[in-house]
Amino acid sequence: MKISSIGADVLRIFAPQMERTSKREKVWIAFLLVVMAIAAYALYLQITIGHSVTGMRDNVVWGIFIANFIFLIGLSYAGAFIGGFLQLSRVQWGKPLIRMTQLMTLVSIIVGPLFILLCVGRFDRLHYLFIYPRLQSPLIWDVLAVITFLVGSLLFLYLGLIQDFAVYRDANLKFPKWQQKLYRWLAINYTGAASQIKRLNTSQTLLAIILIPLSIIVASILSWIFGMTLRPGWHSTIFGPYFVLGAIYSGCGVLIVIMWYCRKLYKLEAYITQKHFTYLAYMLIVLGAGYGYFTFSEYFTSWYGSEKWDNELIHKLFSASEYGWWTLFANVAGVVLPITVAAIPRLRKPGYLALASGIMVVAMWVKRYLIVVPTLETPLLPVQDIRPEYVKYSITWVEWAMSFGGVALFLLLLTLAANFVTLIPVSGVAESVQAGTQNTQKQS
C-alpha cells in the first residue's frame, strides 16, 4: 500500500504507541482497571444481596443507571449522525475527525446498554427478551435498536479502517507478531486496486445513508421508553425530537473534548486545526439553541397549562429546596455557557471550547437525571410512606461505583483503540490536510 507523505507523517506520530504500550499508559490502564474492579465488587453486591443496595425503590424504580444509559446511548447516536454526515458530505476538513466519531459511537454503544442491564432484577432471565419478546413494548424496540446500532457502528468503523489496516500491514513497523497477523487478517487482502476502492466507497456511503436516519429513529425509540408512559414530564409529544437533539448536542460536546485532548496528547495541531473547532462551535450554537428552545417550550407549556400533576413536577424542578439549583445548572452550564463561548470569536479557541464543552457534558448528564428522577418522585397518588428511601431517591456508593466503572470502561476501550489504530485515518487524509493548509494560507 502506497501512502502519501502526510499519511506517513500521521503514521509516524501514532506508531510508537501502536508498537509498544508506554509505561505511562500502563499506569493509566492499571488505574482504570482498579476503578472497574471496585465496580465489579459493587456489581457482585447488587447480584448477591439484591437491588436493595441501590437507592432505587418502589417509587423511583430507575435512577442514575438510566441517566447513564440515556447519556451514553445518546452519545453513540450522535457519533453516528456526525460521522455519517461527514462521510456523506465529503467535506475534506471532516476526514481527520471521522475515526474519532466512529470510535466514540462504538464505545458508547458498548458501554451504554450495560447500564440498562444493571436495572434488570433478573440477569438469569435476560434471554427471555429473545425467547418471549413482545413487539408492543418500547423496551423491545430499544433492544432491536441497540443491537442494530451496535452492528452498524462496528461496520462503519471497520469499513473506514480497512485501508488503514492495509497500510499498517505493509508499513514495516515493529509490531508484535500477533498484532501484525491481526492487521493482515483485518485488511482482508486490500491492495488499493481500483475495484476495491470503488466497492469500499460505495459501502461506506450506503452505510452512512442508513446510519443517519437510523440514529434519529433509535434516539426517538429511546425517548419513547419515557414518552409512552402516563407520567408528567415524560408523556410529551416532543420527546422524540427532544432526545434526538439532546443526543447530538451532547455528542458534539464530547467530540470537542476528545479532539482537544488527542490534539494535545499527540500534538496533532497540523491535522486538527482551529478550523475544526470553529465548525464544531457553529454546530454547538445551532444545536444548543435548538435544545434550549425545546427545553423552554417543554417547561413553559406545562407551567402555563398548570395541570395539577404537571404543576407538582414543575414545582419540584424549580423550587430551590428541591431540584431548583440543579435545573439552573443544567440549563445555564448546559445551554447558555457553551453557546456564549462558541459565539464570541475571542473565546472560540480550542481550550475554551473544550472547557465549556466539558462542563456542558456534565450539565447534560444532570439534565438526564432531572428527566428521570423527579418525575418518578412525583406519582399521581400521594406516596404516604415514612421510609425516607421510598420517598426520595438518593444515589448509593454502589451506584456511583458502577457509574464510574462505566466511565472507566469507556476510557479503557478508547485507550486500547488508540493503541491499535491511528486516531486520524492514515489513508485519505492527505488531500484534506493539503486543502486545509491551502485554505488557511488563503485566509491569512
Place this chain on the structure above:
Amino acid sequence: MRHIEEEEANPRRDFLITSALGVAAAACGSAVCSCKSKSPSEGEKVQLLSPDGELVEIDSSELRYAHKSIVSAEEARIGIPGRKFVMVIDLARCNNARKCVTACQKMHHLPEEKEWLQVKLMKDSPEAAPYWFPKTCFHCDNPPCVKVCPVDATFKRQDGLVLIDNERCIGCKFCMAACPYSTRVFNWAEPDLPEEISCMEFSPETSVPSKVGTVEKCDFCPDMARIGQLPDCVTACPNGVFYFGDQNEDVVTNGDETIRFSEVIKDRGGYRFAEELGTEPRVWYLPPRDRIFPVERGLEDLPDNIKDRFKDIME
C-alpha cells in the same frame, strides 16, 4: 383418613396444619435443606394435633395452604371462562381498620412493610374533606403496565384480571414506571420466607411465593374465585367496604350483602379513579357521602409509624 376429609373445610384445622409444618421447617434450617429434599413425597405421613385434642396421622399430600394454585400456568394466563371480575369500594364505610391490608399480607406471605393493598388518606383540594381510600390493583381494561412488558410476564386475562407470572418477569420495572397508580411493588432483596412457602410452586393466580428481582401486586385472588370464595381483603373487612363480583352477572357482594353492580353505581354515583387517564379500571368507588365513621376514627389505635404517614394531611 375419612376423619380428615370431613374436616377439610375447617379453617382452624388448616391453620394448625400450616403452623405445624412451619415448626418443622424452622427446625430443618433453611441453609441445610434444599427445596427438593423438603417437598413432601406422597405417602409420607405427618402427625398433627386435631382441634379436639386428638393426635391424627394424615398423608402429607393432603396438607393445604392458604393459597394454592389449582390450575396450570397456561390456564392461569387464560382466565375463568365467562367471568368479568369487578370490584366496588364503598368509601363511606372505610375507617382505616387496615384489616384488608393485614389479611392480604398474611394470605400472600408478605412482610409487614409490603402492601399490595394500601389505604391512603386523600384530600382532593384544600377545602375538601379528607377520606380513607383503599386502593387495590385496578385491573385496568386498557392496562399501561401490560402494554410495556417486554416479555409477556404481565398479561390481561379474559376474565378481566391483570396478573404477573414471576417465573417470567425479568425485573426491568418498566411496568412500575408505566402504572400511574403506584400499584406494583418490587422484590428489592431476597424475600424472607419460611421454607415451605418459598418452595411452593408459583402460580400467577396465587402470586405466592415472592421472588427476588421480580415485580408483584394485588391479584384479586383468582384462586379463591375458582373455589367460589371471595378475596381475602373482602372477607377481612369489618365494615363491608369491598364488594367483589362478576360484571357479566351484574352482581357484587361484600360477604354480607349482595347487590346489583349497575344499580349501586347508578344510585350511589359510582366512579373510577382518574378516569381521564383512559386506563379503564375494573375497580369502582362509591363517594364518601353519608359516612358511617368520622375520618379521625381511622387514626385511632394506629401504631406511630403508620399514623405518621398521614401527618401532612391531618395537620
